[in-house]
Amino acid sequence: MIRAFIDREQEMLDAADAIEEGIASGQLQLIPPQPDEDDDTGVTAVEGRLLVRRALARERDPKLRRLKIKQARQGGRPLRCEVCDFDFAQAYGPLGEGYIEVHHVTPLHASGTRSTRLDDLACLCANCHRMCHKNRPGESWRTPDALRALMHTSAPGSAQAASTTAS
């Protein structure tokens, strides 16, 4: 019991440190709480938000981000969301050129501190990134693969509708 509390407290402190570092270095912008994240469920919600922010702070390591983007663009490939193919440059022109969010596929709170390989990272649009991190009670974060599968099953005829209305 006490052991569990201590572990948890250390995790919270680590999260707070990571957030402060992230803010100090300008790499972490504060994300305003979303309506469905109101913490009337207590510690769990707060912890969830802290963990999301800690993950985002780590994900914004500029070197990793640069390397991952370089890898994704190898051979002149367009920089797209790995889940939904959204292309910021296509949607926003020069403003979106080179923009993508870089996500840890294995949640950092599950893996702990470790050196990240580029294969552990995924390039995602802001929407898919949020959906990967969205925390629901009893559920862990979903992988980009799981999110892609979920999108295809839950958007009725999304792929079909696109192909039939395109003509």
Ligand SMILES: [Zn+2]
């Ligand atoms: Zn996406």
Ligand SMILES: [Zn+2]
């Ligand atoms: Zn992420």
